[in-house]
Amino acid sequence: MKNFFVFVLILLFLPNVSNSTSVTDPLRVTLQPSVISFDPGGIQDSQSWIVSRQVNCQLVQNLGPNYVLDAAESIKYITPLKIRLKLSPKAKFHDGSPVTSYDVLASLNYIKQSRNILGNLFIWINKIEIIDDQVIIFYLKKQIPQFLRVLSSTNFKILKKDFLIKAKKDKSLWKKPLGCGGYKVSEFNDHFIKLIPVNQGIPIIFYLSKTNQLNADEIKYYDIITINVIGNSKELNNFNIIDTFDPSQFYIGLNAKSKLWKNNNERCEFLSKLDTKNLLASYGNNSIKANDLLPQGVLGYSGAVDVNNTYLSKSSKKSLSKPDLKAPFCLAYLTVSIQEIYKTKYLDMIKKIYPNVVLKPIANVKKFGKIFSKDCDALLFAWRSNYLDGYEYLTMFEDNDANFSGLTNKKLTNQILNSQNLASAESRAKAYRQIIEQIEEQCIVKPLLTIPTRKIYIRKGLNTPDIGLLSIHQYYFGNIARQEDQN
């Protein structure tokens, strides 16, 4: 009976299959399989970013290479170390209350306290001074040219102070966060999330895919498709396809404390033996073999290195003691990163070395490192960049809850943090390379594959200004409009 009601509910909210579409009909957008979270304190996947971008506002947003003010009315560098920020009186939460300096401060503090990665912004800030309800002054420790770039990334949402206090006690409130974006959550379940505009725009329904793929015949039910489309259909003629540069990289991380390997060399040998050929094939043409800890296009990436060769060379220095290949192998995976359809491919990859491999999903992305390192040998995860900086990939090797390796190195942590104090991109890139060399020395992580671009299908007749300028998870859907004659 319960299943029947769920079925009816799904039917009710299935995309309108009628050919004719009104300009006010909801925008139908697919999402990859994901556990959508509006909590900026945790680790959000890219699908959460997409939805969260519509619901929450930030002080400043990205628009391609430029920055645009969002909740802020003005941002002025009074001195290189003193930034005066004035909030816009138009910036309001969904309950109609204005966004105040206190809300901004509360939000930043919440993120700082809750999140154990991507803390670079906070190490740059000396103090935040509230002048009044509308004016805040950031005092920086030193000149940071990339300050606004980081602040504009999707990581720094503003939420109402009262809401944050209540949400600390009641996690269910995150289903309908009190944000200051153009949309607010109308419905939220395991199948779809419906957003309705606060002032203007057309409603949006995000459909959560189960398989991360869609048959070509089915695309007629949607307006924007961000998942894989399989097969061919005439319906594809009704869509424009764009390839946005939005690199994500898939990794396998090792628990250094696992009994399966006694030292670095054994880990290196294991990692170097991993055959990604079939895995790559399963991801299709969009995927390429990863050669570096950082994906292509991310600051610090080097095309000149090949991590496989590094691991291979390390493994060959000293022959391994015979590994216990019959030992059980626990392979954990982050559910936000690895879709169900690919699990077996990963499993097969490990099975070639350790046949007794078992999978263990990890849904708690906030402390996945700690959870994993307790009783699993390896972890599958993917990492997507927000502002194409190597730091975003290195932050998980700091001494924090995300660190899955079981190795904590204060020196490395400081090195990673200190890299953020380098103003010059070239200096940072060099610092990242040094850090990466140290990480590779430990043989605790191997990049498996990279998906540099993301295909997005956009129904013809939709006016989507500037959609090609930035990643889909940074794009505000409220700018989209339907044309009158759209079918």
Next chain:
Amino acid sequence: MKYLTIHSLILRFLIIIGIIIFASTFLTGIYFNKYDEHEKRKDNLYKIHSILSQLIISSLKISDSSEVRRLLSTASSKEEAFLVVDNDRIVTMSDYSQNYFSNFVLKNIKFIQDCNFSMFYKYINNKKYLIHCSILKNNDLFSKNEKLGVLLSFTNYQWQPFSWLMFCFLSMIAFLFFLSIVFFRRILHKRLLEPLIILKNKITNISNEPNTEVSCVKGFNNAPLELIEIKDAFDKLLKSLHDEYCRRMAAEKMQILFDLAVNVAHDIKSPLAVMALSIDEAKSHLPDELVNIFQDAIQSVRDIANNLLSRYRNTEFSVNKVIEEGSQAWPVLIYSLLEKVIHQKKHEWRNNLCDIEFEAEVTCKLIWVNAVPNELRRILSNLLNNAYESLSNYRQIKISLTLIDNMIIISIIDQGCGIPSEKIPFVLNGYSLKHTGKGIGLSSAIKYVESFSGGKFVLTSEQHQGTQVTLKIPYLQNLDWFPDTIILNRKQHIVLLDDDPSIHEFWKNRFRETEITFINFYHSNDFLGWYNSARDRRHEFIFFIDYKLSTDKQNGIDIMKKIQPGRNGYLITSYAEELHFQNIAKELNIWLIPKTILGQISIRFT
């Protein structure tokens, strides 16, 4: 119709050519300006590529995609897109919605990565783009010019040097120019050459056959104004030439006729002399009246012959003058003229006489009308003939001469057969009831009478009752040379020179009851002898001098010219109705008195 001038024709052509040249220069200028702009754009593109490459290389080698995209975005514009393709075939661009560029790159990746081409054009997404490529090389000291990727630019700029469009444009300009030349040639041919050829042909025809009927030159509708004016002048000249030609032909004919008439006049003298001699010898056997008629007729014929001969001998004579005189009007004594016509008719109809009753008021006898004597005489003669021919039983024709309102009325009334009322219009229009083709006399009479100012011709007729023809003609008043009344001062003396004693007797009788004294002369020499002695007192005399002094070599005019009496001189002659005498009278400022009305002129004393 508005005609073009040659000037405006040429001006129009120049304007058309000017417009074409201006348009072609303008468009060619635009073309080469575009060409220049295109070359500059290419230069700029090279520079942009060079600068952008330098900037991108430093970011690309550390894989700073955000900075690369920022740089690409800065360089890109609405019409120009830049993108970078790295060695791993990853395409970095500022706006990924322009996926047609990345698709193009990925389809031609080998070709693009080699970057071994100069700029070229390619249609992408239905637009034409100029594609340029430059290799991004890491040029620091340790990298050994390692290739990092290629920088590509797609410039939406429609330009193709010497494209088919330019070829079409140049062809069109050449064609337009050719067309304008052909058009102008056609216009020149139609508007200038064709009329000139027509004019030339006309002149050739006229020169070959001058007697050809003159017609206006045709086919000049589109000719320029100047040619129209030449044509009009030529038409006028042709007409004048033709008229002159016709006049000369007529004059030559007249000359022949006149020569013939002169010969007749000369040859007729001898038979006239015989006739005069015979009548003189036979006058004792004939009635006086008949003798008088004969003598008058002979004298009239002789006068005509003499007049003709004297004119012929005159050095100033010309046929044209005669013709001119033949159609010239001058004062005619209407009573005298009518009386002569009646006299001739009576003699003409002597074998079948009719009663001609001629009544004229006294005042009418001194009335002059300005008419062509022969024409008037012919008309009156024709009218009398008509009246005579209509007579049947009662053979009488009444002719009257009256004055009404400054007009003299000549009425000819017969009691003949009359004209049926329905046929009067035909008769007035020149149809004869009796002789086919001879009725023209009546219509020409009407035309002539109505040519006078206020002149009127009236025909009233009733069948079997008779016909009345009335001619209403204005008469002349206050003629300079004709005295209605001879005004005398009682203290003045009359000097009379006449070879006829009866005239002396006539004047004596007229002044019988006055105290006027006469000094009579019969010969001019006597008169001139006396006049020389009395010259100082000439204002005391009135001179009555006869024109024809048969015994003297000098006539009255010669005497008048010598003594110049002015308004005290009266020339008495039977030729007073001749224009020659009237002119001499005007010239000498003397009076002229026709002999026939001597008795009608009143005398008044002051």
